[in-house]
Amino acid sequence: MSKRSNQRLEVSKSAIDVFAVSTSDQVLSYRRTCNLCYMDSAFWSEVPMSTRHDTGAANLKRSCEILRKRMQNNNSFHEDSFQVRKLEISDKSKGFIELLQQLTVCDSVSEKQFEERFRELSSYGDDHLICVIEDNRSGKIVATGSVFTEKKFIRNCGKVGHIEDVVVDSSARGMQLGKKIVEFLIDHARSTGCYKVILDCSTDNRVFYEKCGFKQKEIQMVKYFI
Amino acid sequence: MSKRSNQRLEVSKSAIDVFAVSTSDQVLSYRRTCNLCYMDSAFWSEVPMSTRHDTGAANLKRSCEILRKRMQNNNSFHEDSFQVRKLEISDKSKGFIELLQQLTVCDSVSEKQFEERFRELSSYGDDHLICVIEDNRSGKIVATGSVFTEKKFIRNCGKVGHIEDVVVDSSARGMQLGKKIVEFLIDHARSTGCYKVILDCSTDNRVFYEKCGFKQKEIQMVKYFI
Incomplete structure (x- = not known):
């Protein structure tokens, strides 16, 4: 490994782990890790253009400091802005039904x-x-x-939690809101005495649920009446 | 096709469709089709030994007549003996919990x-x-x-039926009791306004549920707490 490479690794470790080196690819990787996609323009405008693709140790360190500060601010901002809570009756007017429409067939639902x-x-x-x-x-x-x-009756008159209808608005993906929702539902099932929690998903979503602690077990069968 | 073969088919068609020819293999096939496995000893004792493996048309016809009568009697007997009904509180003393133990972990459940x-x-x-x-x-x-x-809320505030915990006693398999149970549950879901009915099963049971009108759709994910 060259001296230059060593410098990069050293800086990345001491400054901020996820910021390995500032090539375009790794910037993208950093963004993903920190879930900052939704604000990347504002974010990157604070990093001097000259340092974005610079692998020199001093510039990298400066970039990392800026990134770290911004990330700290952003995390607290993120926590404040995206709290999980129970559905409220006023949520219909906040686009709850429109959100479900991104999941499946969901015609408009009247107030009543x-x-x-x-x-x-x-x-x-x-x-x-x-x-x-x-x-x-x-x-x-x-x-x-x-x-x-x-x-x-099985499992000592046990209880099972069934997770359904998980969806994140297309404009808000990449911020781990889906994971936040699923973890909230898992916690609820556990705290109310369920011995397991299950759900059905497409094979495309398997990796996401594995990251939430699930394992594939069986297959889902369906019979439609309409 | 030889004259003898033609005779066989003719007899089988006119006498009883499922009784194609009386070789051992097809007798087995017949038994399976009619779900008579559970009473095959008594059943076959009424068929003259000489005709059981005889491919002659006259003997075959005689066998078929005996089989048909017996099947008619048996069907009405079957209908009387194996009615589907709702669970009653007295069913615990009739082996309901022991039956569930054939499905999965199910410790003894107290009366209370x-x-x-x-x-x-x-x-x-x-x-x-x-x-x-x-x-x-x-x-x-x-x-x-x-x-x-x-x-x-989706599907016009729709309803979904979830089928669970289907099991047939090991001594009563091969009589299509599982199909009877599933059809009863499907009818209930349909009649109470569900737009679909779903269930999770092992890949081994997929063919059974396909015969009940289901199609494979997604995969089941599970997370155990204990």
Whole structure:
């Protein structure tokens, strides 16, 4: 390994682990790791142009410092803006149904229909939870998911959590909001005494759920009536 | 095709479709088709030994007549003996829990636990159904399955039936009791307004569910807490 390469690694380790070297590819990798895609223009405008593709140790160090500060600010900003909470009846007007339309067939739902179903599901208490993430900047619902509890006789009259209808708004992907939603649903299932939590997904989404701690087990079969 | 072969086919068509020719292999096939495995000794004792492996048309015809009569009697007997009905609280003493133990981990359940869970599930009315088949000869529960209804916002505030915990007693397999159970659960889901019914199964059971009208769609992911 050349001296120059060694310098790069040294700087990256001491300054910020994920910022390996500042080639375009690795900048992209950094962005992904920190989930900063959604604000990358503003972010990069603060890094002097001359240092973005510079592998010199001094410039790299300077870039890393800027990045680290920005990341710290951004993380707290992220935490404030994207809290997971339970679905509220006012969320219909914040684009909740439009978000579900990105998942599957979901015609418009009238106020009355929404209220009826909302109250019906609320009556199940802990046995049916729908959670959402509202983007506090825009007031829009940008992620949702649900979990309902099945009560069995097997496993000592055990309970199983079924996760359904997880979706993140197309404009808000890459910020790990899906993971946040799924972790919230898993925590709910665990805390209400389920012995396992299950879900069905396409093979495309398997890797995402593996990152959330799931393992593939069986296959899903379906029979449509309409 | 020889004259003899033609005779065989003619007899099989006019007498009883499934009884193609009376070689050992096809007798087995016949038994499977009619689900008579569980009573084959008594059944075959009425067919003269000389005709069982005889390909002559006259003997075949005689065998077929005996088989047909017996099958008619047996079918009505089968219908009377293996009716699908809802789970009742007295079914615990008829081996319901022991049957579930053939499906998965299911420790013994106390009377109190059983009653509590039974009443809890009953309170959901049509939203949670457990059905069973009792063998009226032995008074034992030999098959069961359940379906519960999930209420969604998608699909015009649609409903989905989830089929779970289908099992047939090892001594009662080959009589299409599993199919009877699944059809009962499908009918319940359809009649209560579900737009689809889904279930998870091993790849080994896919063909069985395809015969019940299902198609494979997605994959099941699971996360165990214990």
